[in-house]
Every structure is written in C-alpha cells, then in structure tokens.
Amino acid sequence: MSSTTLDSTPSRRGAHAANGAPSGGPGRPAGAGIGPGPTFLRVLNSEFIKFRTLLSTLILLASTAVVMVGFGALSAWGTGQFADAAGSDPQAAEAIAAQGGDLAVTVPTSGIAFAQLILGSLGVLLMSSEFTTGMARSTFAAVPKRIPAFIAKLVVVMVSAFLLTAVSTYVAGLVSVPILDNYGLKLDLGSSQSVKLLLVNSAYVAAVAAIGMALGTLIRNSAGGIMSLVGLFFVAPIAFQLIPGDFFVEARKYLPGNTINPLTAVEHVPETLEVWQAALVLGAWVLVPVVLAMVLLKKRDV
Amino acid sequence: MIEAQGLTKVYGDKTAVGGVNFTVQAGQVTGFLGPNGAGKSTTMRMIMGLDTPTAGTVTVNGVPFARHVAPLREIGALLDAKAVHTSRSAYNHLLAMAATHSIPKKRVHEVIEMTGLADVARKKVKGFSLGMGQRLGIAAALLGDPQTIILDEPVNGLDPEGVVWVRNLVKFLASEGRTVFLSSHLMSEMALTADHLIVIGRGRIIADAPIRDIITGKGQSRTRVRTDQPNQLMHALAGAGVSVEVQDYELLEVKGLDPRQIARAALDNHVMVYELTPLQASLEEAYMELTKDEVEYHSLITTGAPVPAQSGGHQS
Numbered sequence: 001m002s003s004t005t006l007d008s009t010p011s012r013r014g015a016h017a018a019n020g021a022p023s024g025g026p027g028r029p030a031g032a033g034i035g036p037g038p039t040f041l042r043v044l045n046s047e048f049i050k051f052r053t054l055l056s057t058l059i060l061l062a063s064t065a066v067v068m069v070g071f072g073a074l075s076a077w078g079t080g081q082f083a084d085a086a087g088s089d090p091q092a093a094e095a096i097a098a099q100g101g102d103l104a105v106t107v108p109t110s111g112i113a114f115a116q117l118i119l120g121s122l123g124v125l126l127m128s129s130e131f132t133t134g135m136a137r138s139t140f141a142a143v144p145k146r147i148p149a150f151i152a153k154l155v156v157v158m159v160s161a162f163l164l165t166a167v168s169t170y171v172a173g174l175v176s177v178p179i180l181d182n183y184g185l186k187l188d189l190g191s192s193q194s195v196k197l198l199l200v201n202s203a204y205v206a207a208v209a210a211i212g213m214a215l216g217t218l219i220r221n222s223a224g225g226i227m228s229l230v231g232l233f234f235v236a237p238i239a240f241q242l243i244p245g246d247f248f249v250e251a252r253k254y255l256p257g258n259t260i261n262p263l264t265a266v267e268h269v270p271e272t273l274e275v276w277q278a279a280l281v282l283g284a285w286v287l288v289p290v291v292l293a294m295v296l297l298k299k300r301d302v
Numbered sequence: 303m304i305e306a307q308g309l310t311k312v313y314g315d316k317t318a319v320g321g322v323n324f325t326v327q328a329g330q331v332t333g334f335l336g337p338n339g340a341g342k343s344t345t346m347r348m349i350m351g352l353d354t355p356t357a358g359t360v361t362v363n364g365v366p367f368a369r370h371v372a373p374l375r376e377i378g379a380l381l382d383a384k385a386v387h388t389s390r391s392a393y394n395h396l397l398a399m400a401a402t403h404s405i406p407k408k409r410v411h412e413v414i415e416m417t418g419l420a421d422v423a424r425k426k427v428k429g430f431s432l433g434m435g436q437r438l439g440i441a442a443a444l445l446g447d448p449q450t451i452i453l454d455e456p457v458n459g460l461d462p463e464g465v466v467w468v469r470n471l472v473k474f475l476a477s478e479g480r481t482v483f484l485s486s487h488l489m490s491e492m493a494l495t496a497d498h499l500i501v502i503g504r505g506r507i508i509a510d511a512p513i514r515d516i517i518t519g520k521g522q523s524r525t526r527v528r529t530d531q532p533n534q535l536m537h538a539l540a541g542a543g544v545s546v547e548v549q550d551y552e553l554l555e556v557k558g559l560d561p562r563q564i565a566r567a568a569l570d571n572h573v574m575v576y577e578l579t580p581l582q583a584s585l586e587e588a589y590m591e592l593t594k595d596e597v598e599y600h601s602l603i604t605t606g607a608p609v610p611a612q613s614g615g616h617q618s
Binding site: 036037038045053129137138140141143 | 390
C-alpha cells in the first residue's frame with residue numbers, strides 16, 4: 001500500500017551481491033547449475049500457466065469434448081438405424097459390404113470435423129489474443145528471443161489438441177458401444193483399426209491447431225485468423241469442387257482438410273492421395289506456415 | 303546503465319526517432335520528457351527489444367536487451383499498463399511471467415503486496431481501473447528485482463496516493479543504485495521525481511542535463527520585489543538587459559538582475575524594500591521554452607504565455 005513496504009527479498013538482494021557490481025555489468029555469468037534466465041522448460045511452464053488460466057480456453061476445450069462425445073453417440077444411433085434397414089434393403093447391405101462390414105469403427109471419430117474447427121480456432125486465438133490484448137509485449141519482454149516462446153506455445157497447443165481429441169474419441173467410443181450393441185453391431189475400442197483411427201485423427205487435429213496458431217501469429221487478429229482457417233478447411237474444398245477444370249480436381253486432393261481421409265482409410269481409395277503422400281502434404285501444410293510465422297515473429301515489431 | 307547510440311526508428315516516411323544518443327546512469331532517476339508523438343514510447347520499446355531499430359544500437363548494461371541471459375532480472379519495464387491478457391487474473395499473469403525465469407511464487411506475492419494489489423489479485427484484469435492496471439504493470443516490472451527499471455507514464459491514471467507512492471518508489475530504487483528511466487508528460491511530477499532529464503522532441507534529443515541545469519539554464523531567473531516606492535525603484539533599476547514588470551500594487555518582478563544587485567540599487571536610492579525573493583523558472587517554463595519548436599501536434603487554441611498559475615510553486 002505504501003512506500004514503507006518496499007524492502008525487497010533478502011534472497012534476491014543476496015543474488016545481486018553474489019553477482020558483483022551493483023550496476024550488473026556486461027556479460028554477467030549465468031551462474032552455476034540452473035541459470036537465472038528463460039530455459040525452454042521454464043518458458044513451456046509459463047505457456048502452460050497462460051493456457052490453463054484462461055476461462056475461454058477451458059470453455060473451448062470442454063465444448064470440443066461435448067461435441068465429440070455427442071456426435072459419437074448420434075452417429076452410433078444413426079449407424080444402428082442404417083444397419084437395421086440393411087436387413088431388408090439389399091442396396092444398403094451392399095454398401096455395408098463395401099465398407100468391409102465394419103461400419104462401427106468410425107463412429108467414435110464422427111465429430112472430428114467440429115473438433116478441428118474448434119481446436120484450430122483455439123490455436124488462432126491463443127496467439128492472436130497475445131497481440132490484440134498487448135500481452136505479447138509482456139511475453140516477448142520476458143523471452144526476447146521470441147522463438148522459444150512460440151515453440152513452447154506450439155507444444156502446449158498441439159499436445160493439448162492431441163490429448164483432448166484422443167480422450168474425447170475414446171469417451172465417444174465408450175458411449176457408442178452400448179448404443180451399437182442394441183443394433184447388434186460390435187465396436188472393439190482395442191482393435192488395431194480403432195487405435196489407429198484414434199491416433200491419426202488426434203494427430204490430424206493437433207496439426208490443424210498448429211496451422212491455426214501459425215495463422216494467428218501471421219495475421220495477429222482473431223477474426224482474420226479464424227476466417228482464414230475456415231476458408232482453408234471448409235470453403236476451399238467446396239470452392240475447388242465447384243470450379244470446373246482438371247487442375248482444381250487435382251489441387252483439391254492437396255488441401256489440408258482432404259488429407260484425413262486417405263490417412264484413415266482401410267484401403268487406398270482411388271482418386272485420393274496415398275497414405276505417405278497425404279502425410280507429407282499435411283506435414284508441409286504445418287511446416288510452411290509455422291516456419292513462416294517464426295521468421296516473421298522474430299523480425300516484426302511487437 | 304542504458305546507452306543509445308544513433309538510435310533511429312523510421313515508420314514508412316515518418317521518422318519517429320532520429321538518431322538519438324543518450325546515456326541513462328545508474329543511481330539516479332532519469333526523466334524522459336517530450337510532447338505527444340515525440341518518440342518516447344518508441345525509444346522505450348527499442349530498449350526492450352520489442353521494436354527493432356532502423357539504425358543505431360541501444361544497450362542495457364553494455365549488452366543489447368535480447369542478449370541478456372535473464373532479461374527480467376536485468377530490466378523491468380512498464381511499457382503499457384494493459385500489456386496483459388485482460389481475461390486472466392493479476393496473480394496468474396504475474397505467475398506466468400515469473401515462470402519464464404523460475405522466479406518463486408513468494409516473489410509474486412511480494413510484488414502484489416508491494417503494489418497494493420492484494421485485494422484484487424485474483425480478479426480478472428478486465429475489471430481493473432487504469433490505476434490498478436498501472437500498479438499491475440509496475441508489479442510485473444519489479445518481478446525479477448531488476449537492476450534497471452523503465453516506466454512509461456507510470457503515474458497515468460493513478461490517484462494522488464498512488465502518485466506519491468510511485469515517486470517514493472522510483473527514488474528508493476534509484477537510491478539502491480539502480481537505473482531508473484521514467485517517462486512522463488507531467489512536468490510538475492518530473493520536477494519532484496527526476497534527478498536528470500532527457501528531453502525529446504520530434505524524435506531528437508533537445509536537452510540532456512541535470513534537472514536543475516535545465517530549469518536555471520532556460521528561462522531567466524527572476525526576482526520578486528515588494529517596495530512601497532515602486533516607481534523610484536523602477537527608475538533606479540532601469541538599464542540594459544533589465545526588465546521590470548509591475549504585477550500588483552507595490553509588487554514588481556525583475557528580470558536581468560540578481561537580488562543582491564537589486565538590494566544595492568535600493569539602498570543607494572534610499573528605497574525601502576520589504577520582500578526580495580529569487581524565483582526559479584518552473585520546469586513547465588523551461589520545457590515549453592525547449593520544445594516550442596518541436597511540438598508535433600500544435601493545439602489549435604494558442605494559450606499565449608506558457609506560465610501556469612503554480613509557477614515556481616513546486617520548487618524548493
């Protein structure tokens with residue numbers, strides 16, 4: 001409250017004394033063992049504190065989980081209805097046979113399109129809000145090299161997107177199993193295909209969140225960043241389909257949102273990318289914006 | 303110690319800071335004064351490595367800010383009271399800042415106590431008044447117990463108690479041998495707080511001197527004289543370089559002579575003088591004198607003489 005409480009910690013004063021001249025002096029040694037400065041783990045810890053102390057972040061995470069589980073349950077019900085109808089409809093039965101008979105395995109990841117939208121937007125927001133609120137000045141004054149803060153945030157964003165998608169997918173699966181059971185459909189959450197779908201979809205959403213964060217860093221504006229993300233993942237595929245010409249048919253395959261199908265397909269579907277191609281294309285869609293974002297973040301004024 | 307050499311920042315075709323050189327010494331409060339748009343904040347952002355200079359360098363204790371091993375322990379800055387995500391609580395904001403340098407929670411609580419934020423620390427910054435925002439910014443600046451403290455307009459929006467608190471705080475920090483660099487447009491506040499002044503106008507340094515030199519160097523010293531024979535005294539004082547202004551009944555203000563010379567003239571002419579007070583130019587006057595050609599945005603209303611009512615009132 002008043003100037004009488006100004007005395008600083010004895011420990012910190014001691015640290016200054018240990019460092020010699022009160023004026024600091026150039027090239028002050030980092031000290032033995034743990035240095036006093038921002039190591040990557042410390043910056044990561046700071047970014048994690050920032051991540052978990054925003055209510056809006058927690059709301060977005062919770063809504064992703066709700067959407068994933070809700071869509072899983074809805075999809076389980078719809079799939080059951082479809083399989084029931086197939087009993088009397090030879091056409092539907094053929095469609096099921098074409099899927100290798102396993103309709104149920106994709107049920108837990110039915111909500112993935114929404115998860116990628118929400119968590120991709122979260123990626124945008126976590127960086128764009130730094131700039132719109134002025135927090136960036138505090139962040140980059142503490143970590144003036146900037147890149148460690150960016151990478152730490154990227155790690156927090158990608159890991160949380162991956163874990164949240166994985167856990168929600170698993171819970172969606174748990175909810176779906178009894179529903180599917182009612183229709184005589186079996187879903188084995190431990191099967192290799194189930195595990196593969198869970199991991200690949202979670203990694204895909206983490207990639208989308210990384211692209212979102214790169215867009216947020218480049219555009220520095222929440223609305224602009226989210227619009228770009230939506231444009232890339234939802235508008236471009238439709239636009240490319242509407243524009244006639246072989247080029248757009250071919251180019252459409254290389255859009256980031258169209259890499260998930262080849263990545264999760266049981267067998268290669270004609271007219272889509274091979275698995276390794278899809279993985280490379282998605283990797284490039286992450287790497288190019290992320291590297292560009294880091295270069296410009298380092299260069300531009302905050 | 304902060305050293306700027308040829309520090310330049312150009313935005314498009316506008317030069318915000320044009321090749322300035324200055325040194326901010328440790329152990330004293332250095333004020334950074336200038337009209338709006340003079341380049342104060344840009345200079346401070348360049349010191350903190352947030353803006354890259356177009357040309358020139360600025361170092362803190364001999365090293366550019368970004369190359370310090372532990373930047374927050376080296377320099378603390380309040381650049382903008384709202385350099386905070388406003389949906390986060392003050393405590394969590396400070397905790398996240400502290401985490402980058404592994405500064406213990408104990409220190410976070412300390413700066414919260416020190417800045418009088420204890421009652422609101424758990425609340426979202428969104429609801430803070432401007433003054434509370436300033437206190438949070440100062441708390442963040444002090445977090446690493448830095449040797450160098452940079453405060454951009456720290457008393458903006460503070461209540462009188464807060465203004466006195468900041469004044470005592472920066473004086474205390476300087477007395478501990480720290481470098482304190484403080485910008486303000488409140489000249490009366492500078493007069494009370496700063497030991498040394500750097501005056502900037504249109505991106506150039508206009509003055510860089512101890513505050514006392516700036517006050518006495520610019521604006522002639524004046525003497526207030528009360529006498530019951532003003533006409534005789536005016537007659538006696540008349541001479542080259544001397545101007546006498548009748549301010550009131552039996553009250554004169556004399557420029558161009560020191561009190562001793564006035565007393566001698568009065569004695570020689572048998573004029574009784576019952577007050578003889580040396581008047582210092584106020585910082586406002588000195589500042590207006592310095593910056594009259596440098597003001598970026600001239601007010602449309604010309605106020606005429608740059609003499610506010612409290613002229614001299616703040617001087618010791």
